[in-house]
Amino acid sequence: LDLSTFFLGRPLTAPLMNASGVWCNVNGQLHALAESEAGAMVTKSCTLLRRDGNPEPRYHTLSMGSINSMGLPNEGHQYYLDYAERHDYENKPLFFSVAGLTLDDNLTIVAQIQDAYTPALLELNLSCPNVPGKAQIGYDFDALDVILAEISSAYSRPFGVKLPPYFDTAHFDEVADILNRYEKVNFITCINSIGNGLMIDMDSETVLIKPKQGFGGIGGEYVLPTALANVNAFHSRCPKKSIIGCGGVSTGEHVFMHLLAGASLVQVGTALYEQGPEIFVRLKTELATIMQEKGYKTIREFQGKLKTL
Numbered sequence: 001l002d003l004s005t006f007f008l009g010r011p012l013t014a015p016l017m018n019a020s021g022v023w024c025n026v027n028g029q030l031h032a033l034a035e036s037e038a039g040a041m042v043t044k045s046c047t048l049l050r051r052d053g054n055p056e057p058r059y060h061t062l063s064m065g066s067i068n069s070m071g072l073p074n075e076g077h078q079y080y081l082d083y084a085e086r087h088d089y090e091n092k093p094l095f096f097s098v099a100g101l102t103l104d105d106n107l108t109i110v111a112q113i114q115d116a117y118t119p120a121l122l123e124l125n126l127s128c129p130n131v132p133g134k135a136q137i138g139y140d141f142d143a144l145d146v147i148l149a150e151i152s153s154a155y156s157r158p159f160g161v162k163l164p165p166y167f168d169t170a171h172f173d174e175v176a177d178i179l180n181r182y183e184k185v186n187f188i189t190c191i192n193s194i195g196n197g198l199m200i201d202m203d204s205e206t207v208l209i210k211p212k213q214g215f216g217g218i219g220g221e222y223v224l225p226t227a228l229a230n231v232n233a234f235h236s237r238c239p240k241k242s243i244i245g246c247g248g249v250s251t252g253e254h255v256f257m258h259l260l261a262g263a264s265l266v267q268v269g270t271a272l273y274e275q276g277p278e279i280f281v282r283l284k285t286e287l288a289t290i291m292q293e294k295g296y297k298t299i300r301e302f303q304g305k306l307k308t309l
């Protein structure tokens with residue numbers, strides 16, 4: 001059974017990778033991903049300088065997923081550039097996630113990726129903060145247009161964007177229109193966590209994480225329907241771009257759904273956080289079993305072929 005797939009013309013041994021931020025902050029974790037059955041991998045979104053991130057507890061497991069307000073803890077962009085220099089690209093492609101705190105920081109980091117001639121693929125995290133008091137870039141459509149114009153002129157290679165979830169058809173339309181004006185944006189990763197959720201501990205009657213009065217991004221099973229919708233919405237609106245699915249994946253069925261909805265590569269976040277990189281072995285096996293049962297020999301036979309009624 002052929003689980004290999006093609007992403008932007010690159011052969012991948014499996015349509016699976018980690019979600020940025022999970023199991024990818026430090027060299028030991030990155031090495032574990034490189035050695036895993038994942039077909040690709042991505043680094044933690046980086047800022048110009050190293051950051052401790054928010055006070056703990058800042059991640060909590062929930063009955064059907066997770067809540068986090070990590071606060072962009074990362075080793076600073078140079079650390080991940082050093083990793084990118086050592087990475088074995090024959091083994092699997094590396095994505096390089098960037099979430100600069102300002103547009104200038106993003107441009108500085110991207111210029112250094114450019115100068116490093118690294119084969120890593122840039123994934124621009126559009127949940128990166130904006131001017132304080134304003135919505136994140138992904139929800140501020142003017143700022144979105146500006147950052148894509150600036151990065152497109154500062155970076156000579158194609159790149160991708162990590163989008164927050166959208167919940168309104170008018171937003172799917174508006175964001176797709178903006179993205180389609182940038183041909184250098186050749187992939188779209190949907191979705192980042194659903195922002196500013198809140199969960200409560202019944203015994204102590206308190207929130208579960210310390211930062212932001214307990215508010216944090218929601219991941220896991222809770223977000224699967226929203227993730228599938230965003231994958232399918234951008235797959236149908238951006239025919240010239242590849243979609244990476246992210247959100248709610250913990251079984252082969254979820255991987256199959258993301259591929260059917262239009263993803264050509266699927267990221268795993270919460271379930272990877274909980275189960276570690278061995279999860280990719282199970283997801284490959286489960287996906288292969290589903291394909292066997294359905295009589296599919298390759299992913300291409302069903303990828304993007306979600307039927308409507």
Ligand SMILES: CC(C)(C)CCc1c(C(=O)O)[nH]c(=O)[nH]c1=O
Binds near residue numbers: 045068069070127
């Ligand atoms: C939310 C930000 C801190 C602005 C970006 C980093 C990030 C974080 C994080 O580092 O808190 N968590 C997520 O679920 N998604 C993200 O993109």
